[in-house]
Amino acid sequence: MxxxxxxxxxxxxxxxxxxxxxxxxxxxxxxxxxxxxxxxxxxxxxxxxxxxxxxxxxxxxxxxxxxxxxxxxxxxxxxxxxxxxxRCSDVHHTLFLTNRCNSNCLMCSQPPTKGDDGWLVDEAIDIVRQIEYSPESIGITGGEPLLTGRRLREVLDEIHHRHPTTRIDLLTNGRLLNNREIATGLLDGLEASVAWLVPLYGHAHMLHDFVVQSPGAFEQTLEGILRLQERGQAIQVRIVLIEPILERLGDLCDFIGKNLPFVHEVALMACEPIGFALANKEVCDLDLKDWWPQLAQASRTLRRYGVRHMFMNTPLCALPRELWPRAVRSISDWKQVYATECQGCTVKDSCSGLFAWHERGWKPTKIRKMKEIVE
Ligand code: SF4
Missing domain, CATH: 3.50.30 (Glucose Oxidase; domain 1)
Known part of the structure; x- marks a missing residue:
């Protein structure tokens, strides 16, 4: 915004x-x-x-x-x-439903608050009613949108009613979907086209629960993912590239390939240098170039299992060349900038660039323009 x-x-x-x-x-x-x-x-x-x-x-x-x-x-x-x-001319659009969350992720870009913010849902519905031309996709985020209960379904229905061709990208930790009643209320008869973007940060509960700072979250998220799969919903598993996750990235990709091969895709994402990530700099501030072997291995593992995957928020110079075709320009238009070093870079048009607030935080790698990379 x-x-x-x-x-x-x-x-x-x-x-x-x-x-x-x-x-x-x-x-x-x-x-x-x-x-x-x-x-x-x-x-x-x-x-x-x-x-x-x-x-x-x-x-x-x-x-x-x-x-x-x-x-x-x-x-x-x-x-x-x-x-x-x-912004009508933007590619990425987002509706923000709540600032409350039932997790406390080490790298959360939007640290949660506790107060009642139900008015945000009213505002989101109001925004949907004012949009004239249906966008290709619209994101829903929080906090944790599932905490808004049945009101989330209201938002999904409103978008579908006004913009039936629009795909909804719903970012959720999926934990509350382990509750059959909540899942039924949300999914029964759902007509909107929704892609569920669900973070999974480890192949075992100790790692995932540590990253989201919530005991029991791993089991709940897996149950939520399975419930979405039962209903034939499209699922994107999200992995944020911070140190504890990168250290066991191979195990996580193997876990996904073996146990969740039905997911639509996996998104491997550079950490956004804002919010709790600034407070947990020791595990979040890293140079992705130091992890190229792990990134390449993760891609090979997912490929072996036939799992579609991509890299998000990752400038091309932060990735080994063989992974460039998997990098997508994912940073929302209003958050995205380039560094002064990007001037004259020959791949700038296909590069995601950087988060606008990288100056207060860090860049995901030492920025090197394409010409230098080739040399
Ligand atoms: S120099 Fe800039 S435009 Fe070029 S790959 Fe790196 S971040 Fe992208």
Whole structure:
């Protein structure tokens, strides 16, 4: 989410609004949507005022060079800013459902809080209603989205109802799916197309439970994965590349190949240098180049079992050349940057780059542009 400077009509509430062009507002108007017309000057603001005076509801104006048509924004009264909750032109979109979590992962990028934040679900549903053009995919994240209980199903149904062609990428630790009642409530009759992104950090409970700092989590997550599999759901297993996991990465990939060969894919991900990862720097801050043999071995093992896999958040110069075809540009548009060293790199267009906050944390390797790698 981006927060940008903007002027907007004084009567505009702090709810999600769709940004539209003046010439389209009448043809696209519907009572279910809150509209903000992107204006260029005060004459256009007067036209909106006139429409409102004539009884057109859910309408206001916004003025900002940083807001685009099709965006969904949340105005912040008295601050002269809006939160861009959905950027129409982005490739990656995310809905944030809760900051609560039942795990405490060593490298959590979004350290959990305990308070009641049910309003986030209302806000997410409101955002979904304002989106005009259905995106190819939309992410759901937290905290742990399963903690929102039946409200998660509400969100999934709302997305499917408004955007039936959109795939939902749902990031969950899967632990609560071991509860048959919760799983049934969530999965029975589910029509939305969901990919379940479930982290697994070890081949044995001692390692996984240590990384997520929650005894019993390994068994619960495995039960959750099996329950998803029973229902024919698409599962992506996620592995974050921090030291304790890298040390036993071969065992983990072997475990997945032997016991979970049905998973749709495995994502091996560089650690995001923010949140708890900063506090646990001693196990999270590493140079992936030092682990190239383990990464190559992991890929060979997964290949041997026929498990599709990919590397995410990993700049190409952090990977051995043979793994480049498996690297995907995964960092959300608003979080992604390149380093000054990237200037002139010949593979920049296909490289995921770095998290914007790497300056406060660390880079996943010493950045070396492609030309240097070839030499
Ligand atoms: S130098 Fe920059 S653009 Fe090139 S591979 Fe490394 S991170 Fe990517």
């Amino acid at each position: 981006r927060r940008v400077a903007a002027n907007f009509s004084s009567w505009t509430s702090r709810r999600a609004h769709r940004v539209v062009a003046l010439e389209n507002v009448i043809s696209s108007w519907t009572p279910e949507v809150n509209f903000l017309v992107l204006i260029q000057d005060s004459a256009e603001a007067e036209q909106i005022l006139d429409l409102v005076a004539r009884g057109v509801g859910n309408l206001g104006w916004i003025e900002s060079p940083e807001v685009e048509l099709g965006d969904v924004v949340m105005p912040i009264s008295g601050k002269g800013t809006v939160d861009v909750s959905y």
